[in-house]
Amino acid sequence: MLKIRKPQLNLLEKLTNATAVSGDEGAIRKIVRVEVENIADEIKTDAMGNLLVTKRGKGRNRLKIMLAAHMDEIGFMLVNKESDGFFQFAPLGGMDPRQLAGKPVWVGREKVPGVIGAAPIHLVSPGQYNSTIPIASLRIDVGLGKPNVKVGDRATFATKFLRMGDSIRAKALDDRLGVAILIELLKNAPANIDLLAAFTVQEELGLRGAKVAAHALDPDLALAIDSTPALDFPVHDGSENIRYNTKLGAGPAIYTVDGRTLSDPRIIRWLSETGDAKKIPYQYRQPGSGGTDAGSIHISRAGIPTGSVSVPGRYAHSAMGLCRIKDWENTLNLLHAALSDLSPDILKEAR
Amino acid sequence: MKTDFLKSLLSSSGLSGFEIPVAELIKEKWASLTDELDQSALGSLHGLKRGSGKGHSVMIATHMDAIGLIVSKVSGEFLHVANLGGIDIRVLPGQAVIVHSERGDLSGIIAQPPAHLLPEGEAKGAVALKHLLIDVGLSARQVARKIKIGDTVSFATEPTEMSGGLLAGHSLDNRASVAALTLCLEELQSRDHIWDVWAAATVQEEIGHMGASTSAFQIRPDIAIAVNVTFAKGPGATNWETFELGSGPTIGLGAVNHPFLHQQFKELAEKLEIPFGIEILPGRSGTDGDDLQISVEGIPTIVISIPIRYMHTPVEVVATKDIQRTARLLTEFVAMLDADFLEKIVWDD
Secondary structure (H helix, E strand, O other), rough: OOOOOOHHHHHHHHHHHHOOOOOOOHHHHHHHHHHHHOOEEEEOOOOOOOOOEEEEEOOOOOEEEEEEEEEOOOOEEEEEEEEOOOOOEEEEEOOOOOHHOEEEEEOOOOOOEEEEEEOHHOOHHHOOOOOOOHHHHEEEOEOOOOOOOOOEEEEEEEEOOOEEEEEEEOOHHHHHHOOOHHHHHOOOOOOOOEEEEEEEEHHHHOOOHHHHHHHOOOOOEEEEEEEEEEEOOOOOOOOOOOOOOOOOOOOOOEEEEEOOOEHHHHHHHHHHHHHHHHHHOEEOOOOOOOOOOOOHHOOOOOOOOOEEEEEEEEOOOOOOOOEEEEHHHHHHHHHHHHHHOHHHHHHHHOO | OOOHHHHHHHHHHEEEEHHHHHHHOOOOOHOOOOEEEEOOOOOEEEEOOOOOOOOOOOEEEEOEEEEEEEEEOOOOOEEEEEEOOOOOOOOOOOOOOEEOOOOEEEEEEOOOOOOOHHOOOOOOOOOOHHEEEEEHHHOOOHHHOOOOOEEEEEEOOOOOEOOOEEEEOHHHHHHHHHHHHHHHHHHOOOOOOOOOEEEEEEEOOOEEEEEEHHHHHHHHEHHHEEEEEEEEEEEEOOOOOOOOOOOOOOOEOOOOOHHHHHHHHHHHHHHHHHOOOEEEEOOOOOHHHHHHHOOOOOEEEEEEEEEEEEOOOOOOEEEHHHHHHHHHHHHHHHHHHHOOOHHHHOOOO
């Protein structure tokens, strides 16, 4: 079994503290390249910025397996500078406007410090106390003087990685957890397959990088590795929470149905049976909306058998997420074990 | 301006009624700057810097408490909280916090549960405080062992320098003023002054100025200055109550502010060429000044304020030069207090 230890934690720290808002994923591309260039058989950045890394196995009848993890994170773009020096901004990726006010941010590649403020509560009319401050009313404030900031720069929440006991608090766990797992799988690649790793771009804008990556890689089978919300909170009236999506601590979340993809049943079986056989805990993500890179991959070319596995995480698409280290480790191990056991016969099974 | 001390104040806890951690820091700093240092029954710090004259004293009050949250219920992995002071619920979801438990500080996140787990009517708009949760990333068993009702919860935004000599962080209200008063005490070390100066770091301002009223009773100063923060202009804050960030301290005008003191401060700032604003405070000021003024037989009082952006959010922003200007104004005011000053405070009838 593979372990999450200090080197893996340090790498996730580096990956989550780096900023890579959709369309500007260079900082992550650079970190990944350094991690895998010595072990890759091929490594290239495609026209969109996807980093495609090939690690070939040995022997005959090797399946070409595409594993996709997206490098981009949600964030903002500065869209207008006002006469008083404040910047209007647009969200990149899905965001709840209620998560924005009162947060520190990093602007641009140099991480210029700024804040998204809010009018003092003392000056707010009582009728507004309980209403959402619309994004149109919020501004990014980068201070006085001449900070190195301009319209078109991207910004992220200024959240630093923090270990909290058995948990991790960081921004962009969606999907740096997937990126970290994919790097680890490349470093421990099973010999029975050709591993085609796609570190994708622009997932948060509609699974855009994965579309062209799948076309280029033309795999026999594909998996998206992501992080999906754990909504395992108490219900206000004390009733059972039957819409939790996933639960923290319950292991990797195998997708059956999401908003974009009906996972290939053979892949669901394969992953579940691996978990059962190896005694790796897993859970099924509750069928529902949302999507992963699988949404683009499975309808690429003439169709590609595809599934998704996610590390459960709370508070995705906000300033900071929370995950359990054990879920990360179990996700890595489920994927590693499943890939190591994979036979080309899977494609001959009935769907 | 050296911001180390202010940053340490911002990084320290000390919510209203629970000021010990921040009081300890201030005590340590003021020990060498004052001739006597004492703590009131409610926990306010009183530092006396003796003047060369006999008897007259000016009290400069800066509250050291901060707004925050307090654990009201432990529920499995999660905590329910109530507010300590004027919290804006609209800035709470997704904030980094620190839970101060007897077993040590624990980092956490303020969680906003998804709409489908909330009552109808909470799905839109700001989610009520009673439905927000604190998640410290621990199991229910660990949470039960470490956290109890009454533990306080502070914001955890780190103090951050911003372009143009700005500092962002939580609790600049009112630790920015504590820093200004401390700077004033430092400047007074090499200045002659006749009047005694009582530096007060007061408690419980955010829930009703309990520290100021009791400290003024105990100290019985001849005049009192409340130093607090006021509103700097920013998104959604543009009316007559707001001042440009970095435009200098404000001098209060209105019922709480003695007209003579107002005039003296104004003339002094003009003479020193310290930029300043006039803060119109028609009735109560919402500061320690309200209670200083009505202590004992009544104390001539003035409110001096430092403009900050985004007051009562975890990302308040101050221009450090305004802290320096406020300190200088206070120092020069103390230095100009002569033996006859009190007799000049008369009503212009």
